[in-house]
Amino acid sequence: MSPSTPSRPPAARQARLIALVIGGLFLLLILGFIAMVFTVRDEARLNAVGRIAAAPGAERGGLVFHGTANIWEVRGRMTLDEQRQVRFSFDLIGPTAQPAPPALEVALSLDMPDRDRAPIPLPHTLTGLGGYAASALLPEPGRWRLRLHLPEITGLFEFEVDR
Structure with a gap:
């Protein structure tokens, strides 16, 4: 007679399989969190949330924009006059509703995303x-983008300027 190998009961196999699946999912979750560190973007979109009607000094109207750039909530307005003079005003609000400190490094620039x-x-x-x-005088009509440079992130707001 040959010695027979004891077979495992089906419940033990099922428990091992469940533990293996749960362990695999946990490992995938950890790998996902690690991958997020390498895929964090350094730009955040600021979206138009409403229109501003045309008025004296803003003959072409404008847009209200809003978004979050890192820890800062950005609430702004953009207006445009007849000569393509664009005006921006915005507030930076922190996570506990405090305003941005005067020492915060803020830089602004304008570019055209579809042009070199x-x-x-x-x-x-x-x-x-x-x-x-x-404010700035825009040299030509087209699609423009405001770049709001803050420490560690840049907020982007795109708008269209007609002829």
């Missing part, structure tokens, strides 16, 4: 705690 043109630096002024304003 160098970005136009956009000087800005501090209008109050967390409030900023800037």
Whole structure:
């Protein structure tokens, strides 16, 4: 007689299979979190959330925009006059509803995403705690993009300028 090998009961095999599946899913979850570190983007889109009606000084109307760039909530307005003078005003609000400190490094520029043109630096002024304003004369109509450079991230707001 040959010695027979004991076979495992079906319940033990099922338990081992379940443990293997749960362990595999846990490993995939950990790998996903690790991969997020390498795929975090350094740009955030700021979206138009409403229109501004045409008025004196804003003959072409404008847009209200809103979004989140890293820890900062951005709430802004963009208006455009007859000569393509664009004006931006926006507030930066922190995670506990505090305004951005005056020492926060903020830089603005304008570019055309579908053209190979160098970005136009956009000087800005501090209008109050967390409030900023800037304006520029746009040299041509087309699709424009405001780039709001903050530490570790850039907020992007795109808008169209008609002829």
